[in-house]
Amino acid sequence: MTIRYGARPPEERRNREVEAVQSKIWTQAVTVVFETDPEVIASVLPPPLEPSDPTARLRIAIVDMGTGLKPFGAGWFGVRCRHESTEGEYALFMPMTTEQSVIGGRETFGEPKKIADVTLHLDGDRVAAHIERMGFRVAEVAGQLSDDRPGYEKDKVDFYFKVNPNPSGAGLDGDPPFVYCHRHESARNVRAIDGEVKLMESPLDPVADLPVRSIVSMEYAELSSSQRGEIVGRVPAESLLPYVHQRYDDLSVLGAKS
Secondary structure, X not given: OOOOOOOOOHHHOOOHHHHHHOOOOEEEEEEEEEEOOHHHHHHHOOOOOEEEEEEEEEEEEEEOOOOOOOOEEEEEEEEEEEEOOEEEEEEEEEEEOOHHHHXXXXXXXXXXXXXXXXXXXXXXXXXXXXXXXXXXXXXXXXXXXXXXXXXXXXXXXXXXXXXXXXXXXXXXXXXXXXXXXXXXXXEEEEEEEEEEEEEOOOOOOOHHHOOOOEEEEEEEEEEEEEEEEEEEEEOOHHHHHHHHHHOOOOXXXXXXXX
């Protein structure tokens, strides 16, 4: 009899999260890049991150892992920034529709993932996508597919912190690792979108605090990406404590007792 909770031998130990994000999987995605206020971006960046271009990015995607399981929804909302000479992005909100897509990314890379409803629909040349969480519509994109755009391949960096609260309830359990997530992204069947993006009021996921001043780009594409994580150092716990709330829900804002 095999006890499935028992210890596994070395040949059966696999990090399936790392394996999955290194695979070439094509997804459907809507991506909006917009200009916002520089002072707002500066206010959401934990040190040692610093502001760069005053832009933010919203992505709403449907991911089919090719395993026979139902495709899941995946979202991203983050801002452009830099660390020293490295340009990249810092994620504020990464909604996912399944537990499996949340746990691996949070624990392996430090991604700020949360369970949510993430939906993208195509009806001919009409596209509609939205994110809903905890009873609130957080963001939506709607419009008409228009001009074809060239496909592309690019490398980029996302910045994460592997934060663990102290079991005592006071602070963190140590100085968090600072992670560079190196991504290679390919795009095909790229179409511009003639439409609009709305960031809506949500007390738990306040994306609406970043005003949309002007649209830089709005497009639909089939995307494939792979990623590799790298710990480049550690940051003092004290410097991250003011920003830990970005990752966790304060239900008191809904009237729940703390």
